[in-house]
Amino acid sequence: MTSAALHAKDVGNKFFKEGKLAESLKFYKEAEKLDPNSPVYPSNLSSALYELGDYAGCMEAILRSWALEPSPETSLRLSTRLAKSLSQGVQNGSIQPSVIEQNDPAIKELERFSTTDNADVIQAWKIWKNIKRGLGHHSDLVREAKIRFSKLPIFKPMIEPEQLYFVFGIEPIVSLATGFGPDNDEAINIRALSKDQLSRLSFMLAGIGDGRHGFATIIGLEKQYEKLNASHKSAFKAHITINDIHFGIVARNFMFYLLLEELMTDDLEPMVRAEIQATLFYMYAGWVVPTYVHTRFIRLCQDASARLSEDPPRLPTWLHVAQRTVQPILQVIDFWRTDTLKNTADVLQHLTYGSASDHIQAMFDSGIMGAREALQSRRDETARSLKTIPDHALRTLGNTMRWTETTLPDLRRKLKEDREEVIDVLMMTQFDKNIELGLFPEAEWFRRTATFIPPPELIERHAGFDYYSKSFGARGKKPEIDDAKYKKLKVTVAKTWKPNITIFSSPEDRCVDMSLDAFGSVQVIAQFNMTHNLGNSKKGQNIACPAFSYLSTFFDAAAAAAKKLKDHMCIEFLGGEINTELSKISLGVDRRPAEFPRKYTRMWLSNIPDYGHGTLSTATFALPLLQDDVDGAGATANCQFNSPTWTSDEEYCYNYIMLLPKDLERYLGIRTLNSKAVQDALTLASTPRPRPLASLASREQLHSWLSRLLLSLIWSGKAQARPNTIKLPNNLVVFVKLMYELRDIGYPSHWLSDFLHAVFNGTLQVDHSVYRDKTPRPVSDIYKRVSPYRVRLDPWYAELAMLLTSTGHCLPFAVQIPDGLAASPDEIGAFKANPARNMHALESMMAFPRNDNVFAMLFYRPDEAGLRDSSALRSFIPSLPSVIEGKTTPPPGTFHILTTLDALDLGRAVPEVRWKMSRTLTAKMRRERWMFVLWRMDFHSFATDPCPASAWMHVDTPV
Secondary structure (H helix, E strand, O other): HHOOOOOOHHHHHHHHHOHHHHHHHHHHHHHHHOOOOOOOOHHHHHHHHHHHOOHHHHHHHHHHHHOOOHHHHHHHHHHHHHHHHHHHHHHOOOHHHHHHHHHHHHHHHHHHHHHHHHHHHHHHHHHHHHHOOOHHHHHHHHHHHHHHHOOOOOOOOOOOOOOOOOOOOOOOOOOOOOEEOEEEOOOOOHHHHHHHHOOOOOEEEEEEOOHHHHHHHHHHHHHHHOOOOHHHHOOOOOOEEEEOOHHHHHHHHHHHHHHHHHOOOOOOOOHHHHHHHHHHHHHHOEEEEEEEHHHHHHHHHHHHHHHHHOOOOOOOOEEEHHHHHHHHHHHHHHHHHHHOOOHHHHHHHHHEEEOOHHHHHHHHHHHOOHHHHHHHHHHHHHHHEEEEEEEHHHHHHHHHHHHOOHHHHHHHHHHHHHHHHHHHHHHHHHOOOOHHHHOOOHHHHHHHHOOOOOOOHHHHHHHOOOOHHHHHHHOOOOOOOOHHHHHHHHHHHHOOOHHHHHHHOOOOOOOOOEOOOHHHHHHHHHHHHHHOOOOOOOOOOOOOHHHHHHHHHHHHHHHHHHHHHHEEEEEEEEOOHHHHHHHHHHHHOOOOOOOOOOOOOOEEEEOOOHHHOOHHHHHHHHHHHEOOOOOOOEEEOOOOOOOHHHHOHHHHHHHHHHHOHHHHHHHHHHEEEEOOOOOOOEEEEEEEOOHHHHHHHHHHHHHHHHHHHHHEEEEEEEEOOOOOOOOEEEEEHHHHHHHHHHHHHHOOOHHHHHHHHHHHOOOOOOOOOOOEEOOOOOOHHHHOOOEEOOOOHHHHHHHHHHHHHHHHHHOOOOOOOOOOOOHHHHHHHEEEEOOOOOOHHHHHHOOOOOOOOEEEEEEEEEHHHOOOHHHHHHHHHHHHHHHOOOOOOEEEEEEEOOOEEEEEEOOOOOOOOEEEHHHHHHHHHHHHHEEEEEEOOOOEEEEEEOOEHHHHHEEEEOO
8 A cells, every 4th residue: 555545545534434425535536546456445435435325336446446355354344335335226226237237247256245144244135136136127117116106195095085176266366487476476587598498398287276377377478478589489388287186177177278269269250259258257257157158168068078089189289188187077078068957046046145345244243352343443544544545546436436526626525425435445445356446336236146247249148137237337326226126137047047067077066055255266367467467457447347358358368378379388187186196207107298398397286285295295296396407497385274373484394394494405405485385375496406415414314304204194293173274194105205206306325225224123213202282383393302212113114014115116225124024016915894984983074074184094903902992992092102102012013004095985885995015914914813993193083993804805906
């Protein structure tokens, strides 16, 4: 050894011990260069490369060292490190099978050391041998594993399968081309994009609801497109994916776009255009629709059904329905065109109009403490403001009050005469946008007739509707309220109009009693029109039909934009749960056309995170699919389900992912563009992957966070009743998928393996208690520490083994499954049973919403686990935190918990549950007469009677 090489090695060792791996690498390379004949230097280098996760480089350094005949002690270390590098490198794709074949002789020589008594080297080579067996079919095994991964449910099940059908939206409009929300106007800097970036603009709109964000994004894209020169316009290509978990919503939006296509037709006759506009308007916003609208829509349904039934579907070039989505939306469309049972009277009976001001007034009238005082305070404040009202505001007020007076003296006289009425109107204006938008007269008409006013071209088809202009339409006249006439008109509507069939999605759907603000959608569209200067966007627009005027302006703008962009744009309709669909895309098993985007410029997730485990699901499924090379890329969501529950944005973030917002970038490479999750929107962006290891959390920090997160998934605390509920539906599939993503973020594969091995070996230590209190957790929980202790996780080994074995070939890290658990996908079986509900289940179903994903399975051996009766079960479930913290009873191997269930329906006549598990373990359970119960993880109560293993049925293999 030369002195210079020794010095370089010593410096490298110093950096290595300090954890400065990149710096140590430089000196180890220098040492090997200075003395290429010593096996020590490439051995040192291989150690640093391994710790950095460069397994291919590590393997090469090991083989160089081995060729120089190292000492037996060094050889043993090299053998262990080589086996680990081969395992991790093949799993994460950095070492190809062909490289293994090329170096097979040297690898076999080092494999000889696996016969020693050293447990570490034996274990390392055991893992590698298991991986090596599949090298001949590596690519096929990886793809099969990804397909299995994509099919695993990511949520715990609910009482019975249920999807909410939200027809009418409530959100302010978002145009992703020009911002992330109404208060986040961050337009994409279109002129800063290269032609390549312009050619792959892509937008995901999830939880699309009534589709307002899709139309707005098209309008925004056209405005952006017009900023480009001819050369860059030719490169422009935008893709919009429209997604909803409910195929009825996807079908409804698809029909809107077919109507938009009709509006794009050149030289439409005015009457035909008015009919198309009216059809879009009434089907979009109405509860009931004129007969001619219904007739046109049914005719369009018939045409759509015929076109979708062709292979491939015969659609405009700019519209695409995902292959897997075609049949489900065909079923919905065919229901719409053939249903004869839904009737107008039923709709009118169950849906009643309630404006924002109605709801506010009801709150004040309810006697809620402080409500009347607050109202009086606002009245006094409004009255004081009228004393100094400026001239321009007085003129605006005159228009709002529909006064005929025009001179300032007359207006001030009128203000004095109608002072109390003015105060009432201004008070309600603070809560009800109908007043300032000129919609108040039509809203009063709607309150009495449940109908919108049609455009002037079609008003003659509506007997009695001229009464609107007589009662509300003429400025300067007090509304002529004749209840008898309105009742007669409503009876006529019930007899001659048709229900908006798209309110329903299947023959089973029924109207439920609801008080809705039918003008909510009109208001947000009106405000969008004004913000974006669409058409004649002044207040009220056409006083004869203000609601129609606002919506037709919006849809006309969308049609004009789509017509201009149709050769540069594709609208894709994709049904399914968004996180699951994104997972399929990230795994490369989505079956969408090859030219469709796999990364998105921007995503709108609506308030799906409220229902889907918040930031954890967003970080695991959405953010990896964001373009990280386009400025302004990001994913945004709002919080509408339970915003009053949260005390801060930090608490919102922490409860879902066990990190504070300030830590997201260090742990996950996530940039926060807007942190106001609760009151505004949460907008997150990704950073280029992989991140430098030095910029990420340390191994100890990563393992500490993963421990906290894992414990939060298996025991989240106790839920509160509405309205303080937070939904924590993720199961352990999401934890495995997160581990999958962590390697791409930049963490070495063996860090992830080491964590899972600590779980399975029972050596995982934590320094915090299992959370026992009610959710949401206070942020202070993250700072609470206890003396480190080993957690007990054996009850979840069966599930983790099933998940890791199912997905093992595609995981970017190597894991050794303990003996006795599922060791290969063929060893995993699918099972079902029909457990009987008990009183606790009935109480849960009565007391709590049916769409909470909260159920898990508890398998147990009654005698050995000490769970012989219902009383023991009821007391055992709340005691699980003590088990996790190390309690030795029940003994290991006497009970298992499963959070990943394939299906559950406790609402059917014969309840059914389906799950996957090791065949061998299940056979053992049958021999030993095990039982299972379903239990609620939110309120810690079991929901079924014990179901014996003798009643479990094996179903078709899941592989």
